[in-house]
Amino acid sequence: SLSPFHSVSLIISLPLPLFRFQSARTISNVTQRLSHEIFSLDSQTEFLRNKIPPGIGLLDINPPKRKTQILMAPNYTLYYFNGRGRAEICRLLFAAANVKYQDKRLEFFEWDLYRNEMPGMCLPVLEMDGANRMPETMSIARYLAREFGYHGRNSFDMFKCDYISDCFYEIM
Template sequence: MSSLLLASNANRKPEAMKEDTADLGFCPLFVDFIILTCVEVDFLCGVTKGLLRMTANKDELAVARRSSTTNPAMPNYTLHYFNGRGRAECMRMMFHMAGVKYMDKRYEFSDWDRCRNDFPCNYLPCLEMDGGMRMPETMAICRYLAREYNFYPKSPMDMFRCDYISDCFYEIMHDYMRYYHWKNGRFRYNMNDYGFGGEGNCSNYDNYMYWRYMNTFNRIMPFMERCLCMRNNGSQWFMGDQMMWCDMMFYCCMENMYRDYPNMFSNYPRMMGLYNRFSSHPKICSYLKSRCNTMW
């Protein structure tokens, strides 16, 4: 009976409960005990509800924090470059490997004089982000994307190693691209500015560009072969068992040169193995089949 009384009177005022229990013939002490118990039950119910609300709010906050950490707002990218692989191909590979959508904006050489002033340093490639922010410089863009999409090692020493490998291959690519475009009549300069005695001596500059490219290639490649052998005897990737952006830079640097002069790589068997292993990687293979086919 006392439990029924507690349940029915949990929300009633103490004065009303005293009158009702007095009418039922209960002694005053027992009535006070019942009233006190009802008040305590009501208090505990309120505390319990408050704790449940606090727990629910904390859970909601934790979920919101996790979602903001694991799902940050993805910026919208536009990659500006000429209609070729060249210096931008490593960036395109990283976008593809990371599954990131971007706009691949390409320019013909005939368009360049008209739009060169639209870009920082009058330079391509250029990565455009939300709000019209444009980032120049090939290696700065590559490093940004590598950090953003986990193609960079974690330790400082491994970062250092990945950087110098990438920079070495980019040095070869830089000299090759200058030679390639010069011999094909693009970006030719006034010969008097370079001490070659006018436009009639372009062949002298052609020879210089080729010499410079080959000198850079022969200076760097033996060291790169040794670097590859430092991890797993050169049987996997430059950084060991995981592909990093230095492997992508290696492939992009070598691709045109290998097509033009395959015998140049006969002294570098480990890198030839890496070249074939890279192109056979499932994600890279799908990218190579679906990308735009260009001469360079």
């Protein structure tokens, strides 16, 4: 069967008469046509699934669902200046998820010692396991939200999360 995403994308891509419905009967006819198209597409998908030899990899009709298995939680270190500011949204995500991290707060006079080590020569920076360093506030926030399960279950939920985090960023 089709996933909700495929059903919605199919409905959006079907040519409709510019949404000028003159009666409930017309809406009912369009709904029946869309249902028929979705059912038809589902049977075509099943037909294709049976015809494609395994291992081709050119067409992935049903991609595997992402299953993340955390063997060992990474050691996070968040670098920012000593005070609130752009890193606060990241600190709030760590607190909400109850995830331990090292909050490395730099004084302004220390910044010259760290500047060349930081990607983009800016703060905040999130370091994982002492190796991977990620700059940019909102990129870090979105990464942490995905890692901690706060980024939404579908595209619209993800949009709402992005919207709220962008509003938060703008008031900073």
